[in-house]
Amino acid sequence: xxxxxxxxxxxxxxxxxxxxxxxxxxxxxxxxxxxxxxxxxxxxxxxxxxxxxxxxxxxxxxxxxxxxxxxxxxxxxxxxxxxxxxxxxxxxxxxxxxxxxxxxxxxxxxxxxxxxxxxxxxxxxxxxxxxxxxxxxxxxxxxxxxxxxxxxxxxxxxxxxxxxxxxxxxxxxxxxxxxxxxxxxxxxxxxxxxxxxxxxxxxxxxxxxxxxxxxxxxxxxxxxxxxxxxxxxxxxxxxxxxxxxxxxxxxxxxxxxxxxxxxxxxxxxxxxxxxxxxxxxxxxxxxxxxxxxxxxxxxxxxxxxxxxxxxxxxxxxxxxxxxxxxxxxxxxxxxxxxxxxxxxxxxxxxxxxxxxxxxxxxxxxxxxxxxxxxxxxxxxxxxxxxxxxxxxxxxxxxxxxxxxxxxxxxxxxxxxxxxxxxxxxxxxxxxxxxxxxxxxxxxxxxxxxxxxxxxxxxxxxxxxxxxxxxxxxxxxxxxxxxxxxxxxxxxxxxxxxxxxxxxxxxxxxxxxxxxxxxxxxxxxxxxxxxxxxxxxxxxxxx
Numbered sequence: 001x002x003x004x005x006x007x008x009x010x011x012x013x014x015x016x017x018x019x020x021x022x023x024x025x026x027x028x029x030x031x032x033x034x035x036x037x038x039x040x041x042x043x044x045x046x047x048x049x050x051x052x053x054x055x056x057x058x059x060x061x062x063x064x065x066x067x068x069x070x071x072x073x074x075x076x077x078x079x080x081x082x083x084x085x086x087x088x089x090x091x092x093x094x095x096x097x098x099x100x101x102x103x104x105x106x107x108x109x110x111x112x113x114x115x116x117x118x119x120x121x122x123x124x125x126x127x128x129x130x131x132x133x134x135x136x137x138x139x140x141x142x143x144x145x146x147x148x149x150x151x152x153x154x155x156x157x158x159x160x161x162x163x164x165x166x167x168x169x170x171x172x173x174x175x176x177x178x179x180x181x182x183x184x185x186x187x188x189x190x191x192x193x194x195x196x197x198x199x200x201x202x203x204x205x206x207x208x209x210x211x212x213x214x215x216x217x218x219x220x221x222x223x224x225x226x227x228x229x230x231x232x233x234x235x236x237x238x239x240x241x242x243x244x245x246x247x248x249x250x251x252x253x254x255x256x257x258x259x260x261x262x263x264x265x266x267x268x269x270x271x272x273x274x275x276x277x278x279x280x281x282x283x284x285x286x287x288x289x290x291x292x293x294x295x296x297x298x299x300x301x302x303x304x305x306x307x308x309x310x311x312x313x314x315x316x317x318x319x320x321x322x323x324x325x326x327x328x329x330x331x332x333x334x335x336x337x338x339x340x341x342x343x344x345x346x347x348x349x350x351x352x353x354x355x356x357x358x359x360x361x362x363x364x365x366x367x368x369x370x371x372x373x374x375x376x377x378x379x380x381x382x383x384x385x386x387x388x389x390x391x392x393x394x395x396x397x398x399x400x401x402x403x404x405x406x407x408x409x410x411x412x413x414x415x416x417x418x419x420x421x422x423x424x425x426x427x428x429x430x431x432x433x434x435x436x437x438x439x440x441x442x443x444x445x446x447x448x449x450x451x452x453x454x455x456x457x458x459x460x461x462x463x464x465x466x467x468x469x470x471x472x473x474x475x476x477x478x479x480x481x482x483x484x485x486x487x488x489x490x491x492x493x494x495x496x497x498x499x500x501x502x503x504x505x506x507x508x509x510x511x512x513x514x515x516x517x518x519x520x521x522x523x524x525x526x527x528x529x530x531x532x533x534x535x536x537x538x539x540x541x542x
Contacts, residue, residue, distance in 0.1 A: 001171045002075045004151050007031040013039070013146035015139040017344045017485075019125020021111045024061050027122045031152070033065050034072065038152035039145040040107070040126045041076045043138060047104045049079035053097050053127075055089020055180065056109030057215040057278035058240035059116030063087045065124070067159045069107055074173035075153035078104075081173065084180035087162050088240060090215045090279030092368070092376035093184040095131035099372065100183060105129055110215075110278035113250035113365075117243035132349035132373030136463070185222050191309030191371060192382045196389040198228050205388070206234075206269040209381065210259045213237040213245035216275040219378055228385075249276050251283035251365055251377070252542045253290065260285050271385070271395060275377035280345075281365040282377035284384050286395020291384070294324035294411050297361030299402050300383050302330045304359065306390035307383060309371070314358035318348050321454050321469055322481050322497040323363040324411040333406070342456045342468035343483065349373050350460035363413060363497065365542075400508070407503040410515040414538035415485075416494040416529065424484055424492035427532035431470050431482060434526070438472060444522035446474045472526065477501040480523045494533060496523050513541070 010029070013020055013036050020036055027033050041047075052073050056062040066087045073081050082097060083089075089097065091108055098106045105128050111121035126134045126142070134142075155171035168175045201207060207230050211217035217238035224230045236259075237245060248255045251274035263272035263285045272285040284291040291299070301317050304310040316337035317327050331338035339357060341347035345368075348360040352370040361367040366375035367383075384395070391398060438451040454468040469483035478500040485493035498516045502508065513520070523529065530536055 001155050001157060002153060003156050004153055005031070005034070006151050007035055007149060009147050009149050010035060011147070014143045015125065018112060018133060019108070019123050021114065021121060021123040024118055024120060024122045027061060027065070033068060033124065034152045034154065035146060035149050036124055036142075037069055037072050037107070039142045039149055041072070042145045042149070043141040044105070048077045050104035051080040051082060051101060052078045053082045053089070053094055053101075053103045053106035054109075055084035055094050055106075056087055057090070058086070058088050058242065059111065059122065059244070059277065060118055060120065060242040061122050062109050062242070063162060065109055065122075066162065068154070070160055070170060070175060071155040071157060072153060074155040074157075074171040078173055080176065082176045082178055083162065085163060085165055085177050086180075088180045088215060088218070090180070090184070090219060092280055092372050092374045092379065093180060093219070095127060095372035095374040096184055096187055097178070098127060098129065099131040103129065106131075108278070112278050113276040113281055115244065115248050116277065120243070127373075130349055130353055130373050133344070133346040135346055135349070136465070181218050181222050184219060185227065187371060188223060188379065188382055189227065191379070192307050192386045193389065194228060197382070197385045200385065200389040201228055201230050205271065207271045207385065208234055208236060208259065208262070208269045208273075210236045210251075210256055210272070210274040211238050212247045212249040212251065212256070212274060212276065213239060213241040214247075214249040214275065214277045214279070215240050216279040216378055219279065220275070223378065223382070244277065251276050251281055252540065254540050254542070256283055260290065263287060271388070273381040273384075275381075276365070279377050280368075280375040282367060282380040283365055284381060284395070286399070289396035289399050291395065291399060292324070292411055293361060293363050293365045293367065294326050294409060295399065295402070296380065296384070297323065297359065297367055298326035298330045298406070299387070299398065300367065300380065301327055301334075301359050302402060302406075303387045303391070307386045310358065310369075315355055316351070316357035318351050318357040318360040320344075320362040321471070322413070322483060322495070323361060324409040324499050325501070326406070326409040327361065329406045342454070342465050345373075345375055347456065347458070347465070350458055354460050356459075363411070403508045404505045407501060408508045410500040410502060410510070410512055412498050412512055412516055413542050414496040414498070414520070415540040415542075416496075416533045416535050417539040418491040419494050419533045419535075421492045423532045423534070424494050427494065427527055427529070428470065428482065428484060431527055435470070438526075443472075443526050444518055446478065446518065446522050449473050449475045478519055480519055482523075482527060494529070496529070496538070498523065
């Protein structure tokens with residue numbers, strides 16, 4: 001029942017920040033997905049007879065690759081695979097299932113916040129036994145294997161029925177099709193004060209969640225509508241679709257503008273939230289107030305003891321380097337450790353496993369804690385509802401009170417998408433060449449205090465990650481950061497991060513882009529963004 005199939009390597013299978021992401025037609029090439037999956041298995045040791053978790057966000061090509069992965073897992077010696085019904089498992093839910101059932105690891109099929117469909121994006125990543133993304137030593141080994149792979153193993157059997165919960169035999173391996181929602185929803189109920197949130201909602205507080213026709217729909221319906229009592233229809237676009245209903249499932253002010261406008265309207269809901277393709281990102285909006293992801297991390301940390309699962313306080317906070325320093329001020333006041341890491345959730349795993357941090361966040365709309373080893377969109381939304389219920393204040397009041405206490409970090413990210421890769425690399429190369437000469441000079445009237453290409457020295461495993469983003473810091477605490485994204489599938493995305501700290505509460509009401517205007521101009525002056533990208537404006541501003 002087991003075949004060994006000859007194959008030839010593909011040269012483009014280097015995993016990025018979160019696994020291998022390419023367009024669907026690329027993955028549909030002969031043996032393309034098989035090569036990468038076999039390379040994963042070839043890079044692991046000790047999984048004979050062990051349990052593997054497989055699931056995805058329901059995007060186009062999800063079911064086909066799951067069937068292949070199941071047959072290859074059987075052929076390679078796994079004893080059991082747990083797979084979400086319909087092939088569905090949100091990324092945080094997959095992490096929880098790996099951890100709860102002590103699985104050896106998991107294969108998550110997703111391209112996260114990227115579009116889905118026959119010509120759109122697909123992705124495969126491997127998560128290790130702690131539930132988190134594979135560290136670089138494993139992804140490097142996978143890539144090395146893809147370059148020389150000459151065969152893969154697969155079971156010659158019919159497809160498994162993914163739509164029926166139960167246990168099945170597949171070439172001697174057990175396949176357990178599980179309810180993808182229940183375990184995760186039960187976990188949320190242990191972390192948050194569901195009775196308090198239920199009372200908030202029953203008292204007339206209106207909540208809406210836009211699942212963007214992506215994976216969080218079933219989870220949000222179960223938790224928000226069934227367990228917390230929100231009216232039917234509070235979860236919008238709740239059915240996961242292979243093409244996400246032609247949505248771009250990225251929960252930001254561009255792609256979730258309809259939700260934002262609804263909450264901001266006079267008769268709209270009190271609270272709105274959105275999640276992305278695989279359920280690990282979030283956007284939170286209150287009446288009259290959009291909560292930036294950087295502020296959200298800081299405010300969740302400052303109010304953590306409101307939630308039962310965090311009533312004893314938090315051990316520490318970690319944030320990605322481009323994320324604003326708002327959380328740093330909270331850590332300082334609480335007397336706990338603060339860690340600054342490269343972008344990519346895998347860098348938080350070591351810190352959480354070592355008990356160094358409890359909550360983590362990235363400016364790219366990702367927040368989470370040590371309950372799993374991935375960022376978690378619904379977790380962040382429920383935390384905000386818990387805070388609102390406990391403090392009996394609106395989101396706007398909570399945010400403004402936090403700024404008054406800690407100061408405000410004005411912050412924005414400008415994305416230049418689809419840039420010619422050579423041009424993007426040339427911009428970064430030119431910037432790197434300037435770094436040593438920048439300190440002490442003025443850019444658009446702002447004096448540079450320091451400039452570097454961020455490198456991270458992991459305090460747990462002592463690994464070193466270099467070239468993680470170019471930072472230019474100015475006197476007074478402002479900064480600009482340049483980084484090429486590793487989550488796209490075509491061209492390059494240049495990301496510019498701009499931040500200014502403002503301690504004066506009387507200056508907390510300035511429009512964000514106006515508050516950052518001189519820094520944005522400084523970024524153009526030093527990097528010549530328009531010349532290298534050919535764009536006069538960013539594609540997306542968040």
